Amino acid sequence: MAIVVQKYGGTSMGSVERIQAVAERVGATQRAGNQVVVVVSAMSGETNRLLDLAHKLAAQPVEREVDVLLATGEQASTALLAIALQEKGVPARTFQGYQIRIDTDSAYGRARIRSIDGDSLRGALSAGQVAVVAGFQGVDAEGHITTLGRGGSDTSAVAVAAALKADACEIYTDVDGVYTTDPRICPAARKLARISHDEMLELASLGAKVLHIRSVEFAKRYNVPLCVRSSFDNSEGTWVVPEDAAMEQVLVSGVSLDRDQAKITIRHVPDKPGLASRVLGPIAQANIVVDMIIQNASSAGDTDLTFTLPKTDFRRALGMVEQTAMDIGAQGVVSDTEVVKVSVVGLGMRSHAGVAARMFDILAREGINIQMISTSEIKISVVIEAKYGELAVRALHRALVEEAPATEA
């Protein structure tokens, strides 16, 4: 008998009717001869409602108790789904993070799973029950409730699937798979039947919010067969799988656009060792995640340092950088929030040169100036002026995906 782990996000659990639809699908999966574990998120809107309450009580609510607060959202979801399942004649039992138990570190609000004991879940499955598991939460060594951060329920699902050596982990969401690019920007975008873990990791880190990045890491490490599907229809979805030879033949499997970007440059800094850490240290300490970093030494013995970061952290970071600039005698700070990041991702880049050159050429033909460049083995990202974002995505998608250039050997 196969073990299937299904994860339903907040939108899929967003109303009584949707919870009933989830129960219907779960029941059908069990009747088809599977043992089913369901991992659920809080009903959509609930996490924000709770956070609002916390923030009305404190500008910086104590993180340990915020986790206690937020964990109630997923707990309520487990109970509601179990009630709906039993109403449809499907035996079900709820499990909270501490009951399983899902051990994490104590980094409240962004805890990482250390281990999962699958025994209690196996017991429920053997008894013919659907196990309904609260996503997003765990428990630390002292027994405090922890949460895994936004999107963490994906990671809960993959980790549970790994612990149970499940035959499949299906992530049900409000999109029906992973696309070559955002179909709202580019109608020619098509759904991928399969994508490699590494490509999915790059896309996730680029802001394509289909899967929580940790969940993909987990799936890769523990070899969990992972599938992204729609909870609103029965289409096939996209499988996230280990890479194979056929995948390497595809130069570019996706083009992504990340609008949540801001750019800060500190100008004419005396070029001495330790500069970057002097500028970026305080920002890291404030838990702001910097994305691209570029440093250009000039012949005159000074340098410009530019970095990008999420728009939400821009104001805070700018204040810090302006302080640092004064301290170290820089000439000034310039910043820009009207920028976006456009990226192309594909396993084929690993073995084939020339993708970067083609990308820059395509952008140049559209008259789009490149402000920053960053590359990895299977990804090229550029920062450009925000107003050109959609145009760049369409041009790159057309040339690199739709016209699917044959990979030259």
Next chain:
Amino acid sequence: MAIVVQKYGGTSMGSVERIQAVAERVGATQRAGNQVVVVVSAMSGETNRLLDLAHKLAAQPVEREVDVLLATGEQASTALLAIALQEKGVPARTFQGYQIRIDTDSAYGRARIRSIDGDSLRGALSAGQVAVVAGFQGVDAEGHITTLGRGGSDTSAVAVAAALKADACEIYTDVDGVYTTDPRICPAARKLARISHDEMLELASLGAKVLHIRSVEFAKRYNVPLCVRSSFDNSEGTWVVPEDAAMEQVLVSGVSLDRDQAKITIRHVPDKPGLASRVLGPIAQANIVVDMIIQNASSAGDTDLTFTLPKTDFRRALGMVEQTAMDIGAQGVVSDTEVVKVSVVGLGMRSHAGVAARMFDILAREGINIQMISTSEIKISVVIEAKYGELAVRALHRALVEEAPATEA
């Protein structure tokens, strides 16, 4: 250093502003040199909101999961209060039922506390923290979440106070104490400074919703000094205490009115052994709590059986009784929902006869007909026509409380 347990109900926790007011009071209690444990209910309205969701999914939602669902309300309250406390500089830590742990039986929705391990709470108190405890919930032997029933947070508070041998257990609510009768009915009602456990038990069972009845039983059994106070002002409240000689001098300490009453009579039943159990057995099995029961044998060899029950259960019970009446060849069933129960309670009745006679006389003078009578050692209850309820309360309060008759030896 004294240990004080404070319990705040849903109204006291009903908004961000009220939670801040609770935090203020808790902080002041700690600064006054006490170790403080706070037991909280769900924000007002939250339990009903969650129950509504469950009932939209199932007419009879599975009780075990309803408890999982409802327990989230108290959990959220603990986190919000802990956040508010820390914001005011008061160190605080939350404890859910399973973390303490509060062991209960497995009667979901109406579980009874078996034991409480006070060690983790003592640890927090010793560390200078306020312990914020989720009321209303516990955990059974299998680790399932349980809840104690409406008002159960009172019982949580008293049980925690008993486990810690606390110096006081203060129940903060939206009334400022226990009154001789409902001041909305009788403006001459006055607040009692003290009331005995037994009197409080009678008043609680009569529908005066100041305290959960199990909490009073706990307080009596474990000798917990219990106080009912308002969370909206600083008035003294009412202490519920072991009885003493002075209390016995007071004939009647309270007059109560219970409007949630309905009456069913099954007429001309053949008078055979087992009759009452034949009629009332199915009703008990349906978890309907019957209050007064009266059986009158006639000289003709048959009998009438009358009982009262809460209005909410009336329709269901009536259907059962009509079925039974047919089965056993009774002549018919009559029912009445236009009745109320008026009761007088006082320790003095134990040693002084004649209170019942005086009560009946007072009602007769007002032209009020008594339909049923029930007595305990320290209580007399009568069922009368609903429209006379307030009149009866005022007349009895005036004669038996305000004019405070000297107890004749």
